[in-house]
Amino acid sequence: MNRPRLKDHIVICGWSDATRVVVEQLHSDDLATLQHIVIIDDKITQCPIDDPFVSFIHGDPTESETLERASIQDARTAIILTDWSLPDPSLRDSKTALITLAIKSMNSKVYACAELMRAESKRHLERAGVDEPICISEISQRMLVMAALNHGLSRLFDDLLTFNEGSEIYCTPAPTAFIGMPFRKLVSDLSLNKAVIVMAIKRDKRIFTNPPGEFPVEKGDHLYLLAESYPQWIKEYTPAEERHSQ
Numbered sequence: 001m002n003r004p005r006l007k008d009h010i011v012i013c014g015w016s017d018a019t020r021v022v023v024e025q026l027h028s029d030d031l032a033t034l035q036h037i038v039i040i041d042d043k044i045t046q047c048p049i050d051d052p053f054v055s056f057i058h059g060d061p062t063e064s065e066t067l068e069r070a071s072i073q074d075a076r077t078a079i080i081l082t083d084w085s086l087p088d089p090s091l092r093d094s095k096t097a098l099i100t101l102a103i104k105s106m107n108s109k110v111y112a113c114a115e116l117m118r119a120e121s122k123r124h125l126e127r128a129g130v131d132e133p134i135c136i137s138e139i140s141q142r143m144l145v146m147a148a149l150n151h152g153l154s155r156l157f158d159d160l161l162t163f164n165e166g167s168e169i170y171c172t173p174a175p176t177a178f179i180g181m182p183f184r185k186l187v188s189d190l191s192l193n194k195a196v197i198v199m200a201i202k203r204d205k206r207i208f209t210n211p212p213g214e215f216p217v218e219k220g221d222h223l224y225l226l227a228e229s230y231p232q233w234i235k236e237y238t239p240a241e242e243r244h245s246q
Contacts, residue, residue: 006071013061013099014081015041028163032230038070062102073107080114089117097128104129167228174221175237184213197226
């Protein structure tokens with residue numbers, strides 16, 4: 001049976017109980033659009049989730065034929081999860097790097113997020129093409145320190161990182177109407193008029209968290225907003241022709 005060609009979808013490499021949670025969060029009602037998800041795994045034989053917006057590919061994600069069936073050439077995002085069946089954490093990170101290399105060789109523009117076991121592997125994964133390597137142990141250690149110094153902080157982050165519970169952090173392109181506006185005014189206007197908090201500005205690969213009040217918004221910037229749901233109103237500040245190009 002011919003599989004319909006997907007576009008701008010999310011490809012997840014690896015199945016575990018954690019994958020189910022990832023899918024549930026990606027399909028939260030708080031998000032602006034419901035994106036199709038393709039799960040790739042070579043250890044299970046059928047789709048483990050009953051959802052019309054979730055597809056399953058049985059195969060090795062390091063192989064081009066498997067990635068082709070997942071329409072990786074037209075995917076927007078790839079999530080590479082750790083293979084917990086491998087006994088050595090360094091082997092798990094090595095497999096993650098191999099999967100990333102295979103994906104990037106077929107679609108250099110896909111945004112790759114990868115789970116890694118060892119902080120020392122981060123630079124190797126970045127060289128392989130991972131855009132955001134996320135070291136679980138490193139994050140846990142930092143969270144423990146911060147929670148020890150700021151009691152209750154872990155519960156705050158748990159709330160911020162869980163969709164459908166309170167407010168979450170959203171990243172959106174800065175509309176034309178905001179270009180040149182000082183950060184202080186942007187924070188004040190959006191807090192008063194849209195009940196959201198501007199937390200940071202992303203410029204290229206740098207993130208400016210709570211920058212000085214006079215810090216201006218520039219063309220190409222992205223805004224990190226704290227809001228109860230995806231800020232659909234952002235379109236009000238963006239000309240129609242720009243919306244189509246984003």
